[in-house]
Amino acid sequence: MGNASKTVKKSSVMDFTTKWGTLLTIAVMVIVFSITMPTFMTAANMVTIIRAVCIVTVIATGMTISLTVNGLDLSVGSTATFANTVCMTFFVWYSFGDNVGSSLLAILMTIIICTVIAGINALLIVKLRIPDMLATLSTMFMFEGVAMTYAGGGAINENMMRPDGSTAEGQVPDFFREIGKEPWIIIVMLVLVLLVFLFLTYTKHGRYMYAVGGNPEAARLSGINVQKYRALAYLMSTVLASIGGMLIGARVGNAQINSGTPYLMGSVAAAHIGMSVAGVGKPNALGTLAGAILIGVLENGLIMASVPYYAVNIFKGAVLAIALALNYARKK
């Protein structure tokens, strides 16, 4: 008898930690950091944390969509680099930044050009039936290379020297740089997270994606066009990654080589941590935001606590392992 009640209690404790573990970890970290470091719990620092996670969150929400169809888009980092580069060349090389209208056109064209990546991903995965991870691994290399080749092997800056010896005359428009600063970058991020959340939860397309990811055979027999929704998921993932890439450009005002690459692993981590948030047990946009914030708080706190930057990844990796353990232990 006693034994039985003990196991019930034990399982409910386990349940609670797996459900709320991510949010709990954030809370505990915030408390610990604010007690040990008075400068941590200031409005300015909070904004710093949120701002720091904006770009990774946007890219991670795209990753989340690819996860809903039980895929994994490894090409998001390269897509971001590509979008960053293309958009910057529009401004700097071709002077699209001279007025607001043509600037917006540049942004739109960047997104459209990036959807070509989605097309290739979809072709490899849906038509040629290469497993998701391997297909996007190949496109990851491809687009990293394409972006670098297009940029001529270097960074894109205002007033840069063109290969023909002339100086690029275009400027990055001010409003674009403004988007890279708070509050706009935070607003853009929150709007995108909300849109993806609404899409996945309240539209039939979102629900079909979950069905496809959960059991493709059941989805097919119910009359859902499985291949169409897998392709659509990669398309959306790419669009979000390219917006993330342009936010990088807005933030720093240039396009460095492989600027998007570091965001890949961060977004994989955020999206996977996000699955366990609130016990949802499946990829979801709000969870992904929480996952990104968790990583952001951890990074910020550790750096403030003067942990050397080269040691931060040790903690990041450990937290990711714990979050994933919580999620997968539950499934068993």
Place this chain on the structure above:
Amino acid sequence: MKAANAKLSMRDISIEFPGVKALSNVDFDLESGQIRALIGANGAGKSTLMKVLSGVNSHYSGKIFIDGEECEIRSPKAAKNLGIEIVYQEVDVALVPYLTVGENIMLNTLANKMEKKQTVNWNYIRKTAKEALARLEMDIDIRKTVSELSLAEKQMVLIARAVVEECKFLILDEPTAPLSNTETENFFKIVRNLAQTENVGIVFISHRLAELFEICEHITIMKDGMVVKDMPITKELTIKQIVEYMLGRKFDENYPKQTVEIGDVLLDVNGLTERDNKVKNIDLNVRKGEIVALAGLVGAGKTELCKTLFGAYRSCSGDVTLNGKKITPKNPTQAVSRGLALVPEERRKEGVLVTDPLYANITISSLNKFLSKIRFVSKSRQREAARTKINELGIKTPSENQAVALLSGGNQQKVVVGKWLVSDSEIYIFDEPTKGVDVGAKRDIFQLIEGLAAKGKGVIYASCEFSEILAIADRVYVMFDGEIVKEMNVKDTNEKELLYYSTGGR
């Protein structure tokens, strides 16, 4: 919500698969509100017939009428449009585990009846799903995710889905096989409710003959792809009579069984129970030189017992003794090192490395015997051993380098058997070794098994082909529902008796 009366008739249905005529000129009828049992031995054609009705087997010939009007059922969608739904035994095939009960019930509606609507109305989904469950008097929280449900509850979700679709005819393919007694009783209540208040016509496939008397009004018995009997279920009808009708083909020839002297007890199993109760309280023993059969229909727990003995499934109580020594294996590695060998049922999936050459397959379980002085595996000695086995077993292959995938089913099976012959085990467990094997290879495999017995090994032979058991085994344990229900000497029994006990007769 009572559906209108409808009458379904299938006339002159035939279907062929490469090399087999699976159905020949079958007639089948079903009316609204009726619960009809469809039974037959394994391979009699029940599932094939129901797959025709549900649109999965689309290349049938013959005619299907609903209310006298002819209709074509060439796809699952066509079947659904006519109001025909099927609940397969493998319920997980049709469910999305991480979505809620409500959404799973409404999955087809969500997929097909949204038309131009883009957003999901969650209130409507929840309300309709809840109503469907309430109508069937099922008690499941619609907010739970399906992965949290028991098997019985998953079935209910699928039945509720059918009800939401306003189905007129529902096929239940062995729904009670995985259910406990209380779950079955509850399930029957729901099925009766479905027939009486919702006016749904139900086809009920089951191997448990006793329960048919409780739930069905009519019975259709199939054998060898034909309907042999179609009658109402009356009080006078007995399980014995039904079994008479079901009896299938005999093993083609009288196989001359070799007599082997049977020695002392080699393997002794006591109260073995699998952790998830897939098999319960198994007591059995095997003597030296003896071939012991496990008889039972598909789903009786034979494969599960073989795997539990072999440590591939974990046991939670009971023990296995070999030569007086306790060896209860915790995993297959232990089982092999302690002298057990398993020839699994799913040959291609579990028995061979299909893309590897024959010699690699045949030596894989005993690589220790082929090590050179510096502990490298010697390919030439592997090849040599493989050549010997090819001759011994009569494997038809151009050379020992042939990839196993290119061999016929029977020859693949010989490779699996050969692998264990090389490793020198004490107890050989065969799980459906003749499945998908032609008659000639069957003979070879039988001789092989007898050869093992003659060498003083113990053999466990699990099969649902009773005529084969009678031909080769010395003793037989009949399994039903994960338990051994009867032990008999083969020479004192017959096919009828085996089928009787396998279908739950007592």
